[in-house]
Amino acid sequence: MKSDIELIDSNGKRLDGRGPEDLRPIKIEAGVLHRADGSCYLEWGGNKVLVAVYGPREAIPRHSQNPLRAIVNAKYNMAAFSVEDRKRPGPDRRSREISKVISEALEKVILTEQFPRAAIDVNIEVLDAEAGTRCAGLTAAGVALADAGIPMTDIPVSCAAGKIDGHVVADLGKEEDNFGDADLPVAISPRTDEVILLQMDGHLTLDEFNKAFDLAVNGCHVVSEIQKKAILDKYQSASEAE
Amino acid sequence: MKSDIELIDSNGKRLDGRGPEDLRPIKIEAGVLHRADGSCYLEWGGNKVLVAVYGPREAIPRHSQNPLRAIVNAKYNMAAFSVEDRKRPGPDRRSREISKVISEALEKVILTEQFPRAAIDVNIEVLDAEAGTRCAGLTAAGVALADAGIPMTDIPVSCAAGKIDGHVVADLGKEEDNFGDADLPVAISPRTDEVILLQMDGHLTLDEFNKAFDLAVNGCHVVSEIQKKAILDKYQSASEAE
Amino acid sequence: MKSDIELIDSNGKRLDGRGPEDLRPIKIEAGVLHRADGSCYLEWGGNKVLVAVYGPREAIPRHSQNPLRAIVNAKYNMAAFSVEDRKRPGPDRRSREISKVISEALEKVILTEQFPRAAIDVNIEVLDAEAGTRCAGLTAAGVALADAGIPMTDIPVSCAAGKIDGHVVADLGKEEDNFGDADLPVAISPRTDEVILLQMDGHLTLDEFNKAFDLAVNGCHVVSEIQKKAILDKYQSASEAE
Amino acid sequence: MTVVPIIKRDHICKLAEQGKRVDGRNFGEYRKIEIETGVVSKAEGSARVKIGNTQVMAGIKMDVGEPYSDSPDSGVMTTAAELIPLASPDFESGPPRANAIELARVVDRGVRESEVIELDKLCIEPGEKVWIVFIDLHILDYDGNLFDAASLAALAALSTAKVPAKRFELGDDYPLPLKEPPISCTSVKFNNVVAIDPSLDEEEIADARLTVATDTNGDIRAMQKGLNGSFTREEIQKVIKASIDNGREIRKQLYENIGK
């Protein structure tokens, strides 16, 4: 969908004043819930996401168990009040697809073979939504998994890049997502830069793709530092409390 | 909802001529179905209710079993043709809530610990509905459970009271329910007066509540006698048949 | 529903030129799918039907197993694009009834007692629909079962007869089905003429019924020859390939 | 899946070889039929039918709605059957299973295809507003032969139904316009005998079932074969004959009951 809005001005400044490579403000807090084995609250621009991890625990029903490894069930859910027009409660096709690609991405970093027949449930709740919720959800899931002490090869992290008014930029905001030319969400294992989630909608030349891909990966590394700080803060406050 | 109807006149007479403490006519018959382990047909004012009890029998699926006691599954269902505007078949939120509170009330009197891993199914079918169906259903369930020979500490019984035009009265009828000020369904174990179901909607002062509560409990005792007579009639006709 | 269309002319010719006892053109091919244990593609007039058989294999879930014999699950499904007005995907009441009567008909000829606790799944997919899909589906199922090597007492076969403009005719076409007086689908075990499926809608005198029944059974025998040829062709091409 | 005890089967079959049925009936004889109408005050029409211990309630509700686009001048009818868990230890609550769907569809076709309800007289405003007739069947006690009990209950409820015109401010109530209904009779086959109006015991061991609906002329208006057995041509003839005979008797009882 095209519009008359100019998404990026002649100085390369975007609607909210960001430069092409800048991310929206991010705030991450680990260990915010009492019942969950691990949890994370994340704000990323206008997005607010809460993640709770339960497990590893016996997978139910039994026929869903994998005798060789744990299964990872990410459930991405949008609160009815998280979007402009109220969303009917319950999973729709979009949320079920996102749950699937996030589950697959997380399985890559979790040492699932340590927990045969188990399930690791990662409940991702979008409370306020404003472009990029799947990146926000996966990023928060990484922190919540770490908070739950789930053994992982790395803390997974996600960031998108895209194209607006012909320019390749990082981390699309709301209008940029609605009226831009392409969106490229990427998730990586930051220690190796292996790509664990990758989707693209829109129109990119091969050159633009490469540029956008690099911006997204760079964005992942920026976010990764914020993740690590959140986990550290949690451990420090926990040990101070002792 | 308010209306211009005068629900109670200056002589304390209600629309159908009843005094404040009078119940609508009640007719109870036990053992009316062939297949069920126990059954009851009950008419209460314009309500017609049929209850069938099955069990105790093995609870299915197995993961629903309680190793220490029987589970009680009351299912309250309204026939599509039982109300003015046809009701879509199948359970709705209202009927599922009523099923839950009736199940909990019945569990209090049934000696569930005698039947670990078992289920006792109490199917309550409202064939004609006219205010007070949950009281009618629970009362009929009590008789059907007795008819099925399920061991109980007491035969549970239910009756409502409420407020109409500022007066506290027993057993609200149709217009009284629609245009009244408050409705207070109560179920008790009549030997001890212990309250096993209690709900209230509307507006009652503390004094009005106490008055309404006592009217409902008195009503329960009146209905309890009719229950006992129905069970006796069944046993007598059964032994005569031998 | 009546119409002004004359379904049969004074010479006994029907809309598509057929005589009263003539069937529409039929084409049957066995073994058309790679994954299925047995399969069949059938064209019958404007109908196009694909059937895949899987099994015998362990019936799942376990509580659906019959310890004495295999269960036969025919699933009749119409593709969304197989009818004039797009059909919502998934089973509706009509397709579930047809699945039931076809399953029962097939159970009569399959030696189910040879495979206790097993399931034999017969997936019938209507790709293009034009009157008589249940007969087409059952007939294709017979061939697919034979192709799968399922032991049977006979290859079941089906054909309908009916009444149009007061005349009894075989194998109703589209307009004949819409505007005719009666439809009588029949399936038989052709070696014994035992009737394994029989339904009738419309209005037939006893004499008309007898006539229609005989036409349908004759039609079954005609189709049965085409079935046998299709199975033979498959075996021959298979043995030539060796 | 219940395996019917071999002993019961053997017993019923042995009796059948001696020309007898478990409950002493002839093979062509129905159990006692009771028809009671007007049993639900909220319904436009209602009936409770007993065939032996089997008990079915039918209620008719009507509403005003839109016609189907391909029949703008006709009312609409719809039939639903609930095999509520009240009626049998084997019925479960939940969405209707294949048995309930087949039952509802057979009753529906019996009414619809024979045009029992004169739907063309149920048009209020062509293309805009028509009467919708809901037939709801509740199985109360299941001891075999649901098809006949449900069909008969539907017909009895329809026969006493009033169009609730007043409630919708469309003039005075009037009887639902109906044509002569066909009567459904069901037989089963077991051990090579054919028996009409099967009890539950007989249904459970039956190989095949055949329902035939016939009208006042003895014409056939609907048929439905069920179960995983077969019928010969001769057996079908026999079933049709018994259906015509019993249908006549049942129609008489229905007419007496509804005062016709």
Added chain:
Amino acid sequence: MTVVPIIKRDHICKLAEQGKRVDGRNFGEYRKIEIETGVVSKAEGSARVKIGNTQVMAGIKMDVGEPYSDSPDSGVMTTAAELIPLASPDFESGPPRANAIELARVVDRGVRESEVIELDKLCIEPGEKVWIVFIDLHILDYDGNLFDAASLAALAALSTAKVPAKRFELGDDYPLPLKEPPISCTSVKFNNVVAIDPSLDEEEIADARLTVATDTNGDIRAMQKGLNGSFTREEIQKVIKASIDNGREIRKQLYENIGK
């Protein structure tokens, strides 16, 4: 079905006999309550309420739609609760179960029957267009007493909600018109003591639960008994009294929070 460990039950009961609760509270005392409003930018109104570790979020969304035919001049309200698996290891995703339905219905009745939302002021065009108010409850962390936390979150969210008239080109936004709300207080009974604001541990061993909503006059506006135990007349009186007392305190905190 989880069997609550006997040891935990014994421990809680033994403490109760000594007049103590597991977390040191009095039997008539609530855990710390925190109310935060305006937490979701996309919602017309929102609130996060904590009672101890229990945490519930409520969001209000509004839309324009048709009124019910029997109240053409009134807005419409609807309440949904999701026991999302985030909040407890025992909550499963899928369609709402009996517990979620009871929760939503109790919160809904608390708002509806007391006419907290002035629905008659939410009519845009009589019989044609009215405001629809959606109350959505998300349970975030479950440590007992969901009814009170959810009710309070709904009230706090409603109290700060704006009618989004501008988005629908119906003039300027304005506060959702509300009356004084009743406050819900829940008590449970175990080992013959009655304790208000049960923690999860207490709920799991409780015999019976009673929720009482009271208004500023101390009048009763709604009650709901739950669980498979019973109350005596005296216990009910005691619960009502505690509900009136605590309701007064909680209302004060709500008003302070929403600047009223």
Added chain:
Amino acid sequence: MTVVPIIKRDHICKLAEQGKRVDGRNFGEYRKIEIETGVVSKAEGSARVKIGNTQVMAGIKMDVGEPYSDSPDSGVMTTAAELIPLASPDFESGPPRANAIELARVVDRGVRESEVIELDKLCIEPGEKVWIVFIDLHILDYDGNLFDAASLAALAALSTAKVPAKRFELGDDYPLPLKEPPISCTSVKFNNVVAIDPSLDEEEIADARLTVATDTNGDIRAMQKGLNGSFTREEIQKVIKASIDNGREIRKQLYENIGK
């Protein structure tokens, strides 16, 4: 959950180390593709596509309906995929699972985001009546690489579809207005090799999957990564290159087939 036999995995991996695939293809080579259009008379457009043994049917149906309120001048499109149990012993009937939903959404986005259907030309009356295009995918035989087969079947069916204007009394039928479609090519990674057009055996042992849709200019129009493995930057480049090359060939075959 099936555990793929270790033996099969070892065999495929060993071959891969020798630079070979099970069926003798090169890693950058497709199986034989067959496209047949106009196979369903009732559909507005239809196609059956085979890639090796994998077989998918797509049918296009059109109807007249209301536009979305945020695009009143545009037609509407919707895509559904049924993994009907016909196609594989592992597919179950019932509501669509995650795999079917992902498949439908990937095909849908491939058509929608590239604006293959010129929806702005499918407006009949702005804000009131537009054409609705239903793309229904039926998987008939599943031997790997459903994404490419389904996408290609959808495109072939669309390419031969006629707008059924006559049936709706809106003038003469005319070809569905379309732009040049992007072609989807899928590769998988196993044992650190990247192979295009995976067979079922290869899919079952694959670590990661990547679908890339490219247009006539070699630009990227959609991507979807799947499975629980990862790709390096270099592998992604390789996959894109192979997708551009093969996409060009497949487009040529599609155009020949639809006579363009």
